[in-house]
Amino acid sequence: MTIEATTAESSPPARRAYDVEAIRADFPALQQRLPSRKHPEGLPVTYLDTGASAQKPQVVIDKEREVYEKYYANAYRGVYRFGALVDEGLEESRDKVARLIGAASSDEVIFTSGTTMSINLAAHAYGKKMLSAGDEILLNEMEHHANLVPWQMLAKEIGAVLRFIPLTADGRLDLSQLDAVLTKKTKLLAVTGMSNVLGTLNPVGLLAERAHAVGAKILVDAAQSVPHVETNVVRDGIDFLAFSGHKLYGPSGVGVFYGRAELLDAMDPFLGGGHMIERVYRDHATWSVAPAKFEAGTLPIAQAIALGTAVDYVQAIGIDAAHAHEQALVAYAAERMQTIPGLKIFGPPISDRGAILSFEMDGVHPEDLAQLLDLQGVFVRHGHHCTMPLHDLLGIPASVRASFGLYSNREDVDRFCAALETARHKLL
Numbered sequence: 001m002t003i004e005a006t007t008a009e010s011s012p013p014a015r016r017a018y019d020v021e022a023i024r025a026d027f028p029a030l031q032q033r034l035p036s037r038k039h040p041e042g043l044p045v046t047y048l049d050t051g052a053s054a055q056k057p058q059v060v061i062d063k064e065r066e067v068y069e070k071y072y073a074n075a076y077r078g079v080y081r082f083g084a085l086v087d088e089g090l091e092e093s094r095d096k097v098a099r100l101i102g103a104a105s106s107d108e109v110i111f112t113s114g115t116t117m118s119i120n121l122a123a124h125a126y127g128k129k130m131l132s133a134g135d136e137i138l139l140n141e142m143e144h145h146a147n148l149v150p151w152q153m154l155a156k157e158i159g160a161v162l163r164f165i166p167l168t169a170d171g172r173l174d175l176s177q178l179d180a181v182l183t184k185k186t187k188l189l190a191v192t193g194m195s196n197v198l199g200t201l202n203p204v205g206l207l208a209e210r211a212h213a214v215g216a217k218i219l220v221d222a223a224q225s226v227p228h229v230e231t232n233v234v235r236d237g238i239d240f241l242a243f244s245g246h247k248l249y250g251p252s253g254v255g256v257f258y259g260r261a262e263l264l265d266a267m268d269p270f271l272g273g274g275h276m277i278e279r280v281y282r283d284h285a286t287w288s289v290a291p292a293k294f295e296a297g298t299l300p301i302a303q304a305i306a307l308g309t310a311v312d313y314v315q316a317i318g319i320d321a322a323h324a325h326e327q328a329l330v331a332y333a334a335e336r337m338q339t340i341p342g343l344k345i346f347g348p349p350i351s352d353r354g355a356i357l358s359f360e361m362d363g364v365h366p367e368d369l370a371q372l373l374d375l376q377g378v379f380v381r382h383g384h385h386c387t388m389p390l391h392d393l394l395g396i397p398a399s400v401r402a403s404f405g406l407y408s409n410r411e412d413v414d415r416f417c418a419a420l421e422t423a424r425h426k427l428l
């Protein structure tokens with residue numbers, strides 16, 4: 001057997017025409033029929049939980065398998081052929097991620113285990129060194145716990161103060177209040193690119209400009225936005241960006257932390273161990289430069305390599321084309337859902353949101369509804385979606401969430417709405 005990696009491209013992949021049925025054919029999980037007593041031919045899979053984690057195209061599955069089958073080795077350690085192929089695969093993937101987010105250099109792209117780890121990295125490696133008692137961290141109530149709790153922990157440890165940008169009644173950042181909360185005391189503004197509950201798309205470029213004007217840095221939790229809206233950290237003046245591979249049609253277990261080069265240089269490592277050092281003595285050590293400085297230990301090797309394949313996959317389709325498709329689908333879904341009595345969708349108008357619809361049905365428990373939808377082959381999420389403060393603000397303990405991806409189609413929406421009607425009749 002000859003040993004070679006199958007994708008060694010250095011330029012972005014060629015664009016393909018947007019054909020949702022052809023895209024669906026790339027995803028084996030969507031081809032299955034679910035066993036059903038009432039439907040001997042089986043039920044189609046209606047996967048509406050892409051916001052939690054996206055299904056994987058065959059090319060991503062194949063790439064991860066290829067690494068294990070053909071040239072698996074540890075990364076950045078061996079000069080032998082397997083090791084060289086792994087190192088090459090990782091650096092190609094890093095380049096692809098850098099291009100995806102518009103980073104100036106692939107050295108600004110650090111592989112982590114996911115968004116949560118990336119934000120914790122920022123809180124420890126940047127926050128602990130650069131912030132001190134009395135400094136303010138600006139958040140808001142639509143944030144996922146991953147972009148709240150690390151800042152709460154940091155604030156408690158160093159005596160920093162948490163402040164919040166108020167939200168409008170329809171679930172947007174109330175920018176008219178920004179001057180009141182973004183002041184010279186603000187050292188960091190941490191904000192989601194897209195709310196994982198309301199779907200709200202936040203104006204990160206404008207927020208970065210306003211943050212920089214008072215001398216603050218901005219961190220964007222891009223877990224939901226990177227897969228669905230075009231991202232460019234240089235154009236938008238983003239200092240730090242975090243996202244997960246698994247929401248970008250890539251493997252789980254790998255994520256990205258982007259930091260501007262001069263900030264990464266000024267930061268200390270978050271974790272100590274192998275690979276992140278320059279020289280280790282008995283009683284102290286010196287650090288390597290980024291990205292190695294922040295990649296202690298063994299990386300999720302096959303996952304990080306396959307993340308590059310996922311990036312190629314979405315870029316061939318085009319994030320802008322996927323976004324337009326998803327917007328049209330969400331508009332169609334919202335229109336149909338509005339005809340169902342007692343159903344209330346949370347969040348801003350469709351034009352200001354991404355492919356997520358969270359809702360409640362009057363008199364129906366979210367868990368019961370999600371379970372009845374499952375019986376009809378429709379997979380949605382219920383609960384607080386790791387946004388308890390947002391649910392407190394909405395005055396509800398839980399909601400049901402339908403989230404869409406580049407493979408979702410109108411039939412998904414039709415089956416979802418039909419299943420909602422059936423569930424409503426059963427439950428009320």
Ligand SMILES: Cc1ncc(COP(=O)(O)O)c(C=O)c1O
Nearest residue numbers: 114115116144146196223224244
């Ligand atoms: C907006 C947002 N931030 C952070 C996360 C956490 O991502 P992960 O669990 O991959 O670290 C999620 C996941 O649901 C999310 O939607």
